[in-house]
Amino acid sequence: xxxxxxxxxxxxxxxxxxxxxxxxxxxxxxxxxxxxxxxxxxxxxxxxxxxxxxxxxxxxxxxxxxxxxxxxxxxxxxxxxxxxxxxxxxxxxxxxxxxxxxxxxxxxxxxxxxxxxxxxxxxxxxxxxxxxxxxxxxxxxxxxxxxxxxxxxxxxxxxxxxxxxxxxxxxxxxxxxxxxxxxxxxxxxxxxxxxxxxxxxxxxxxxxxxxxxxxxxxxxxxxxxxxxxxxxxxxxxxxxxxxxxxxxxxxxxxxxxxxxxxxxxxxxxxxxxxxxxxxxxxxxxxxxxxxxxxxxxxxxxxxxxxxxxxxxxxxxxxxxxxxxxxxxxxxxxxxxx
Amino acid sequence: xxxxxxxxxxxxxxxxxxxxxxxxxxxxxxxxxxxxxxxxxxxxxxxxxxxxxxxxxxxxxxxxxxxxxxxxxxxxxxxxxxxxxxxxxxxxxxxxxxxxxxxxxxxxxxxxxxxxxxxxxxxxxxxxxxxxxxxx
Numbered sequence: 272x273x274x275x276x277x278x279x280x281x282x283x284x285x286x287x288x289x290x291x292x293x294x295x296x297x298x299x300x301x302x303x304x305x306x307x308x309x310x311x312x313x314x315x316x317x318x319x320x321x322x323x324x325x326x327x328x329x330x331x332x333x334x335x336x337x338x339x340x341x342x343x344x345x346x347x348x349x350x351x352x353x354x355x356x357x358x359x360x361x362x363x364x365x366x367x368x369x370x371x372x373x374x375x376x377x378x379x380x381x382x383x384x385x386x387x388x389x390x391x392x393x394x395x396x397x398x399x400x401x402x403x404x405x406x407x408x409x410x411x412x413x414x415x416x417x418x419x420x421x422x423x424x425x426x427x428x429x430x431x432x433x434x435x436x437x438x439x440x441x442x443x444x445x446x447x448x449x450x451x452x453x454x455x456x457x458x459x460x461x462x463x464x465x466x467x468x469x470x471x472x473x474x475x476x477x478x479x480x481x482x483x484x485x486x487x488x489x490x491x492x493x494x495x496x497x498x499x500x501x502x503x504x505x506x507x508x509x510x511x512x513x514x515x516x517x518x519x520x521x522x523x524x525x526x527x528x529x530x531x532x533x534x535x536x537x538x539x540x541x542x543x544x545x546x547x548x549x550x551x552x553x554x555x556x557x558x559x560x561x562x563x564x565x566x567x568x569x570x571x572x573x574x575x576x577x578x579x580x581x582x583x584x585x586x587x588x589x590x591x592x593x594x595x596x597x598x599x600x601x602x603x604x605x606x607x608x
Numbered sequence: 609x610x611x612x613x614x615x616x617x618x619x620x621x622x623x624x625x626x627x628x629x630x631x632x633x634x635x636x637x638x639x640x641x642x643x644x645x646x647x648x649x650x651x652x653x654x655x656x657x658x659x660x661x662x663x664x665x666x667x668x669x670x671x672x673x674x675x676x677x678x679x680x681x682x683x684x685x686x687x688x689x690x691x692x693x694x695x696x697x698x699x700x701x702x703x704x705x706x707x708x709x710x711x712x713x714x715x716x717x718x719x720x721x722x723x724x725x726x727x728x729x730x731x732x733x734x735x736x737x738x739x740x741x742x743x744x
Binding site: 283284285286287288289294296297298300301304305307308309331332334336337374375381399400401408409410411412429436 | 638661664673701702
């Protein structure tokens, strides 16, 4: 199994064939068109690194469609070191795919085995409403799509974060911040959606809304929305160890003192660095993805001994602080209180 | 001036025999949509402002892509040439659903354009770029 490596940098000035940072493609869209292939028959998997060496955004809508992928022959788009999405806020000096008035999605996924790691993704409203940053209206067959360590935002209009609209859309999202979404943060009418250790905050409509499909949501903080988690239409759903204003799901967690500033550094402006001593610290369930991942958005180990925290951040180093609400939480987990 | 980045290769699906295509569709009928929407030689992949590839950069991944430069056309006026061909239900509403027919609706007839050895050309008018609307 060979790894094919390519590079995308909107500021690159070379020959644009993607074979090095100097000669990087200048958009994800150009990379996608040029590199389409049958990865299964090639015996390869495709790894594309992205960066913004002089801070320019990637502004072209990108459609992933025209490949053949497999469970070992997947496509991975990954932010280069130094260009990863941050828990503390949107960065205009790091790589970001941000599209004004996308036709349907800023990034449309129509291949079954596809992963994104550490990317900032966004959409900007100018004149066309009801679009989304990421999603699909079409997949050929059952899929395994993974979005992790990313940051997603929209600006203006009524734009969703992730929209699952295909029965074959099986997506896992973890360690990802959805902030300032101008419609639903994550929504879907089909498919299987698993959300672990995410932040979904400051959405104009629902944080998470299911009108069908199978949903699992754990260790996720959803707040400052019109309705945090609405699973009324889901075929089946599990909402467990989530923090919200509405007390959604089982083992629900509320912000300490009813104030999200006790949980995250500055949630209003998008800084979701975990605060010590709040109810989200060590407030989640351990290993919600059953081995899918074991580190937070910035690569720190989750706390197996004390219990994983809710959100995208684990406080690393030193003995964990323990508050009375956290002690009560763990006693409840053990059936003692 | 706008610069048009044009798909200038044969797509890997075009190398498949009809029997291979039929076999894929038999196994997975939805694959036909993907096959029919594939990129085609001449498709307009990207539109950028004057000099984006021809001046500011050393290249544009030739021969995978060709470059056609058209003076007097702004990116704002030309960016719709990157649109896909698709059907739209409930357009402009919360329940909008799009079905893709072709990855790109517009295609440059490269047979009618004299490309340089570097796979680029400058034409004086948009009409000379020989852009075809696949939707008819």
